[in-house]
Amino acid sequence: MEMEMRSMEDTEIATDMTPSLVPLTFSLHHSNLHTHCSSCFSLLPLSPIPITPFLYCSPPCSAAHPFLLHHPAVSHSSDLRAALLLLSHHRPSVTSSRVAGLLSNRHKLTCHNNSDEDEVSERISSGVRALATAITELRGELEPDDAVLEEAECALCAVLTNAVEVQDKEGRALGIAVYGPAFSWINHSCSPNACYRFILSPSSSSSSQESKLRIAPSSFRGSPDSRIDSGLCTITNHFQKEEEEQNQGYGPRLIVRSIKRIKKGQEITIAYTDLLQSKAMRQLDLWSKYRFICCCMRCSVVPFTYVDHALQEISVSGCDFTSSSSSYNLVRDTAERRLNDSVDDIISEYLMAGDPEPCCEKLEKILMQGLCDELDNVEETPHYKFMLHPLHYLSLNAYTTLASAYKVRASDILSTTSTIYQNQLEAFDMSRTSAAYSLLLATTAHHLFNSESSLIASLANFWTGAGESLLYLARSSEWSKFFKSSLVASSVSKVKCSKCSLMDTFRAYICNGKIRNDDFENASNEFLDCISHDSTQKVWSFLVNGCRFLRSIKDPMDSGWLVSTSNSRATDPGALAKKKSEVCYLHESGNSIQTCEEQTCNENARVHIFELGVHCLAYGGLLAAICYGHHSHLASYVEQILDDKNNLIL
Numbered sequence: 001m002e003m004e005m006r007s008m009e010d011t012e013i014a015t016d017m018t019p020s021l022v023p024l025t026f027s028l029h030h031s032n033l034h035t036h037c038s039s040c041f042s043l044l045p046l047s048p049i050p051i052t053p054f055l056y057c058s059p060p061c062s063a064a065h066p067f068l069l070h071h072p073a074v075s076h077s078s079d080l081r082a083a084l085l086l087l088s089h090h091r092p093s094v095t096s097s098r099v100a101g102l103l104s105n106r107h108k109l110t111c112h113n114n115s116d117e118d119e120v121s122e123r124i125s126s127g128v129r130a131l132a133t134a135i136t137e138l139r140g141e142l143e144p145d146d147a148v149l150e151e152a153e154c155a156l157c158a159v160l161t162n163a164v165e166v167q168d169k170e171g172r173a174l175g176i177a178v179y180g181p182a183f184s185w186i187n188h189s190c191s192p193n194a195c196y197r198f199i200l201s202p203s204s205s206s207s208s209q210e211s212k213l214r215i216a217p218s219s220f221r222g223s224p225d226s227r228i229d230s231g232l233c234t235i236t237n238h239f240q241k242e243e244e245e246q247n248q249g250y251g252p253r254l255i256v257r258s259i260k261r262i263k264k265g266q267e268i269t270i271a272y273t274d275l276l277q278s279k280a281m282r283q284l285d286l287w288s289k290y291r292f293i294c295c296c297m298r299c300s301v302v303p304f305t306y307v308d309h310a311l312q313e314i315s316v317s318g319c320d321f322t323s324s325s326s327s328y329n330l331v332r333d334t335a336e337r338r339l340n341d342s343v344d345d346i347i348s349e350y351l352m353a354g355d356p357e358p359c360c361e362k363l364e365k366i367l368m369q370g371l372c373d374e375l376d377n378v379e380e381t382p383h384y385k386f387m388l389h390p391l392h393y394l395s396l397n398a399y400t401t402l403a404s405a406y407k408v409r410a411s412d413i414l415s416t417t418s419t420i421y422q423n424q425l426e427a428f429d430m431s432r433t434s435a436a437y438s439l440l441l442a443t444t445a446h447h448l449f450n451s452e453s454s455l456i457a458s459l460a461n462f463w464t465g466a467g468e469s470l471l472y473l474a475r476s477s478e479w480s481k482f483f484k485s486s487l488v489a490s491s492v493s494k495v496k497c498s499k500c501s502l503m504d505t506f507r508a509y510i511c512n513g514k515i516r517n518d519d520f521e522n523a524s525n526e527f528l529d530c531i532s533h534d535s536t537q538k539v540w541s542f543l544v545n546g547c548r549f550l551r552s553i554k555d556p557m558d559s560g561w562l563v564s565t566s567n568s569r570a571t572d573p574g575a576l577a578k579k580k581s582e583v584c585y586l587h588e589s590g591n592s593i594q595t596c597e598e599q600t601c602n603e604n605a606r607v608h609i610f611e612l613g614v615h616c617l618a619y620g621g622l623l624a625a626i627c628y629g630h631h632s633h634l635a636s637y638v639e640q641i642l643d644d645k646n647n648l649i650l
Ligand SMILES: C[S@@+](CC[C@H](N)C(=O)[O-])C[C@H]1O[C@@H](n2cnc3c(N)ncnc32)[C@H](O)[C@@H]1O
Pocket: 001, 002, 003, 004, 102, 103, 105, 161, 162, 184, 185, 186, 187, 188, 189, 290, 291, 292, 293, 294, 295, 296
């Protein structure tokens, strides 16, 4: 029997669907054991409480956490430590497919048909052996017998199937946690209607403002298509009572929240994978971790949704394919693989070696020129050229990496030779290129969000990031040196816009915690209108001045350059191939915009960058409050920046 969760009532967007839930088991990643509390995952105070080998932030946390169960055989892995802790409360029945109500999925996870699956199942068997050794020794027995091995396998597979990665406020992975059925019975969708957030603090008491449980289980047999129960389970009351009792413990807590309007009885779904990947990548990820093929609406629709088409669109030029050409799919698949490997290699090399300059050069080269003549394993290959669409998921990854790499380059230059004029100028250029990439990421992702609203959580981060980079740039002390800026604080310290009510909507929401779908839509439309027709055009040519790739984009808010070649549902590969052979996306020389004379882009550019930054930040904050709550870290962080006059004085 498969379980799923449904809404018990009609629910608006941005509603907490559960109170804060306490995990059944959890464990920090090894690298965080010395910096974070092993019980609640909060950052450790200066004098933590040590109970070898773990550290705790407070006496209640050290008392609550039964980590006396530790064993060296499981010390290297958070999954194994979490499985050991799970076993201390719940002895699985080897005849059941569930542990503490949670699906173990062990038959699927340990079955293997190819080398990738071999690798997963080999990792599980070596984990099971280590876990069984720990269990046996902790119980004072000599050798793990078959029953212990089975117990270990059930527990480890239940952890792998149900664990979520716990992240801190900045999105860094801290460890893993497994929650009870109220969360773990929620299935995946690539167009989910809910998301979740964590609360990391030592307190175990729930606040009086917490939501009630608005979701209840429902069951079906076999595939989701063969539902036997269209209503909510009769076990609802019992389930609610059990959940309430269970939520008295410790550990990083979690709250589920709606990101769409949800009707009573509708299934609640969350994302188990990154929604900004192509369908093939999502399917691969879900299969390798959970062994299921996603059949959600977004994955099932034929032809692909606009978003899925755009996320994987590449152009193949220099050849004359016809719709019946069998070579087309082969060339396209190979090109996709090559582009994927190239971008992955460049980003991995940057992350390992930490040198941002070659990373910027190589990524921009791929974005501008694509890959040429690299299909050496395809026979009769003339001069092919493969270009990523600007909405391709690899392009989005490249913008993210480039925004960060240019920022690092700016701070590297300033940290070594900050007094030399030429270097200051160079650092300033890097900061504006970084801001331009952040803005590009937000506008391109927004284009996709218009067709797929579940991308809202990514969008919250992208707009906030763009706002931060633009404000950082506007506040840079280099302006006065290079552009003889004489701005006074009063000219820019007003964050309120006379043309849109975004700021009012954001502040009202932060204050009373209530927003209706219509208010959100109005705020979005006004924000886009305001920045499309005004700020972005005024600053873009200035921001992109130092970067050849960015200069080829006329206006990042103009969806004309973004629209995927499959504007409609006409995705016949042959027709598309023909069309594609003529498409070179945006990087034609005729597309280049007039570059901006730096001397003329002085004070006005600075004010416009400031105003655009404030808009992006407020919009990112609004989206964050919708996804994570009006008191969430990201929403409060944005509020703090907008409230702090010091941040707003240039
Ligand atoms: C965390 S559990 C979700 C609850 C689960 N349905 C149950 O019965 O307990 C994760 C497992 O649910 C199943 N699952 C989740 N989302 C699914 C989906 N969209 N399609 C098919 N199976 C899914 C997979 O077996 C996956 O390993």
